[in-house]
Amino acid sequence: MSNTGNKTPDGLVIVDKPSGFTSHDVVAKMRGIAKTRRVGHAGTLDPMATGVLVLGVERATKLLGHLALTEKEYLGTIRLGQNTVTDDAEGEFIASAGLSGAPGIKRDAIDAGIAKLSGDIMQVPSKVSAIKIDGKRSYARAREGEDFEIPARPVKISAFTVYDVRDAVADDGTPVLDLVVSVVCSSGTYIRALARDLGADLGVGGHLTALRRTRVGPYKLDTAKTIDQLQEELTVMPVADAAAAAFPRWDVDEKRAGLLLNGVRIEMPGEYAGVGPVAVFDPQGRFLVLAEELKGKAKSLAVFA
Template sequence: MVRRQFGTKGSSVHSGILLVDKPHSLTSHDVVARTRKLAGTRRVGHAGTLDPMATGLLILGVNSSTRLLTYVVGQDKEYLATIRLGLTTSTDDAEGEALIQAEADAVRNVSEAALVAAVANLTGDISQVPSSVSAIKVDGKRAYALVRAGETVELKSRPVTVARFDVLERRQVDGFLDLDVRVECSSGTYIRALARDLGAALGIGGHLTRLRRTRIGPFSVDAASTLDALDVATELIGPADAASALFPTLSLTEQQAIDLGHGKKVPAGDLSVSGALGDDGLVAGVAPDGRLVGLVKIAGDIAKSAVNFPADGQDS
């Protein structure tokens, strides 16, 4: 699991990101609302919604660093979950109405070989139909809102990548087969849908009973604070450290920082980049004083600012 130390935490930082270990039963918006009060600003957002039943890593952006959340959302993720095989539900998780329960003998007779094969078929580049109670918009409305209003929602399949799908433990519980699993996946993958599809592949149905997000990109829940213990002044990760965790770091001279901040293009050959460029060509442009100037796009022999960041404290 990824662990990272960040150097610019402290009360002098007015914007940045927060790593919060979301508790069970709260919505992601509940966490944002509490954090707004703690931070003394309404400019707080989150990346990657967690359902109330889920716990684990929720990344919040404060003030100008909410601009980084777009790039956090697209990062790969890791989850620990429990899948219950032998029962389908209306929401593909334990919060929904029980629909079809398999015979206890059918559940007991699921072989290790069948389970391994079914998991393997749900690993790698796959096509997945999201759960109907997801937050995906259909005709401008959230799918879950339509379902709660009694409408039938059919979502289209979409390509996702499940890089890792490990069964950590299996156990028989009251006629069901519970699996503790670890999943590493691309953004947009629904673990509830994996539970549903695994149960369907085995012919006994399945749903999710526990979900905990343990990682988003380079950020680990190990470094997160609980909501009750959250101290924004000391836990805020400054914009430069946050951006440098997400992108290669571009060390700028004072003049380059001024030019890029004013929207000017600079020769890429004169730039010092730490780390390999991704397909998007974005890097975190950091001034000599450690300030995040912005996200800089390098294309060929030219670099220009893609997203500017104000000096810390100017947007709070």
């Protein structure tokens, strides 16, 4: 849907984030384009990364916390042979032995290392991440030279695939190996931490040199618009369409619709038990509420009608 009137529409905007922009930079741009302060994003992307960034405008901001928990997909390049402070190409090198200590890394060794980083794993985020440690951002502690540890967190790597392995030479002349990979993972996964940990497992160090997010839940690059395109024409996915695409759909009759909108917890079909948020629609196709099953009843998480 294009914004041809004066009122800012409710819905999602799927942005193809450019490199060099923070997620907050993109939100600030969208506030100007959409002429509203009520804009947020569903999950950050590092400045170096490009690709799918889901923004919510007006009432759709109420969906964002739930969308942030959906599965994500990335295409990236892991460089073996060098470590950096940030675990990506933006940080200073802290080890640059290259592959001299382990010449001729075999593909089966790489595959074995990736296998260890697949499935349900415990991951330690980068020290320059935005995670809070005792109320203070990790990156702020790192900048101040503090010595601290970040607890490992459970994440799920559904797929970790190597598409290409290339011999390369870094800018400083260090011999390295570049892996072109794709990763499908749960929310909260740090792809640069996967690069770091794969390099550590192989004994040569590793960091991320390129990252493009190709999917957030059901939203893919083919629906994303660049900032320049959005400045030309603001394209907003209506909030009802966004909810139907991202969550299981439950159609209710007029009576149950009225009860839900009045805060009454009605019986919920067993098929929705334990599946997370469900988008509830009335007979006219109006998106009413985002709800979840709790002890057999529908608990409203956010009301939209």
